[in-house]
Amino acid sequence: MSEGLKKTLIYTALATWTVIALFPIFWTFSTTFKVAKDVQLGNIVPWWQYTPNWLGLRSIGLSPDTIWNDSTPRAEFLARFWNSILASLGASLLALITGSTAAYGLSRFEYRWKIWKNSDISFFFLSQLILPPVVLAMPFLVLYKELALLDNLFGLIMIYALMVLPIVIWIMRDQFNSIPPELEQAALVDGCSSWGAFLRIVVPIALPGMVAAFILSVILCWNEYFFAALLTSTKAKTLPVMVASQTGSQGISWWAMAAISSAAILPLILIGIFLEKYIVKGLTAGAVK
Amino acid sequence: MVFYVATVLVQYAIAFGLALLLNADIKGRKFFRVVFLLPFMLSPVAVGWMIGKSMLEYRFGPVTRLLRWFGWDEPTLLTSPWLAKITVAAMDAWVWIPFMVILLLAGLQALPKEIQEAAKVDGATGWQNFCQITFPLMLPVSVTAIVLRIIFQLKLADIVITTTSGGPGGATDTVSSFIFREYKDRSNVGYGTAMAEVYLILIIIFIALLLKFTSKYMQRPGV
Known part of the structure; x- marks a missing residue:
């Protein structure tokens, strides 16, 4: 095969997949600006086949012409959006703090209880990844009812933190293992406490890994639907639940659905574009060496 | 369920191909990498809506339209049992292939030239x-990627719930989505919990066997 032909084939394949990957995203954003007729005719190209319309944004009260009016849908939407942000950031922060301290311990100190050692502890942490959330649903529902944490954002944050904790520990342990222990030993000799050595020496070096773990957990929490659907009803409802609950009732208003979905995916797309490096780092930690 | 797990291998093949392409000497690799990553980050619920409900809409979705244009008169993508199963698997693949591409690409780049x-x-x-x-x-990276994917695949639920609600006639249901609907839609708590327990035991046995047979090929024994 000649070099030129090979190049063409490679680029064609890449371009095909690019279209496959991007078209649904484009479709969602563009549907936001379509009226019913354009959706049903399957018009694709804006301005040429149809005129963009503020309908979708107006349905959540965010279009430029109605942005100054009071609107209940907007209040509802912003509340969900805010819940999602709080839940994902809060849970990620909590998981990052507990997870990285746990990972540091696993990476630096020797624990032993009968026949169980460090590697068994980490495997135990990781094995939580295997657990399908549905198995935990009932126990948590009962537990949260007892603790009066149902429909409570704090409860949701706790459960999300639990959910992403194994991933954070996995990434961070990998990160800490790659830092030579001599660095902290030097700090200890110079009179740092072990917490001082951790905070002043190790954390700054491990920061890229921490950012990676943090971003990955934000993504996972942001997208979480399962527990949010089960454990929240009105106050603490998050964006994915809102998206899913729109589909059921009588005829779907496509533009409104598209507007909410766009809002649900837009932050992630921005994260993806600007912080891709960290996501890749987080995903490949531990799996590839 | 078994069907969905089996599709992991197809996903792996596609992902390996894409990773090889990305690893080739091409321009704009960063651009392609970002683009390839995006589907993975989107919320499964939004994916279920935007692909499942909207693009595969029987009357006017762009995909059904395309299929009609190719001369397929009745593209019942979500209403005939087998097709629905394949469709859901394809959507799932759309979300998860990027994950495998990234793992495999990192593996390829770590290979000594x-x-x-x-x-x-x-x-x-x-x-x-x-x-x-x-x-x-x-091989080590591949096995790791496949095992991870199988583990995640056993949890597949949100796409199924939002797109087909398990229909038609339960054809697309996974164990997870079935139990979820048992709780949420039918409030059948006892049955759901019993199923969840049995499922948990099955998963533990399955994963234990899987790890036992594959761990010697994996990058890191014991995950």
Whole structure:
């Protein structure tokens, strides 16, 4: 095969997949600006086949012409959006703090209880990844009812933190293992406490890994639907639940659905574009060496 | 369920192909990498809506339209049992292929270049090079990626719930989505919990066996 032909084939394949990957995203954003007729005719190209319309944004009260009016849908939407942000950031922060301290311990100190050692502890942490959330649903529902944490954002944050904790520990342990222990030993000799050595020496070096773990957990929490659907009803409802609950009732208003979905995916797309490096780092930690 | 797990292998094949392409000497690799990553980050619920409900809409979705244009009159993508199953699997693949691409790409980039160059000098063709050098060297990463994917696949639920609610006639249900609907829609708590317990035991046995058989090929024994 000649070099030129090979190049063409490679680029064609890449371009095909690019279209496959991007078209649904484009479709969602563009549907936001379509009226019913354009959706049903399957018009694709804006301005040429149809005129963009503020309908979708107006349905959540965010279009430029109605942005100054009071609107209940907007209040509802912003509340969900805010819940999602709080839940994902809060849970990620909590998981990052507990997870990285746990990972540091696993990476630096020797624990032993009968026949169980460090590697068994980490495997135990990781094995939580295997657990399908549905198995935990009932126990948590009962537990949260007892603790009066149902429909409570704090409860949701706790459960999300639990959910992403194994991933954070996995990434961070990998990160800490790659830092030579001599660095902290030097700090200890110079009179740092072990917490001082951790905070002043190790954390700054491990920061890229921490950012990676943090971003990955934000993504996972942001997208979480399962527990949010089960454990929240009105106050603490998050964006994915809102998206899913729109589909059921009588005829779907496509533009409104598209507007909410766009809002649900837009932050992630921005994260993806600007912080891709960290996501890749987080995903490949531990799996590839 | 078994069907969905089996599709992991197809996903793996596609992902490996894409990773190889990305690893080739191309311009704009960063752009392609970001684009390839995006589907993975989107919320499954939004995916269920935007692909499942909107693009595959029977009357006017762009995909059904395209299929009609190719001369398929009745593209019942979500209403005939087998097709619905394949459709859901395809959507799931759309979300998860990027994950595998990234793992495999990282693996490919970590491979020492010298070996391939040596093989080239010795007169190996591209195909031989791939079969006898790249693929065996990638085996640990591949096994890791596949095992991780199988583990995640056992949890597959949100796409099914939002797109088909398990229909038609339960054809697309996974265990997770079935239990979820048992709780949420039918409030059948006892049955759901019993199923969840049995499922948990099955998963533990399955994963334990899986890890036992694969861990010697994996990058890191014991995950």
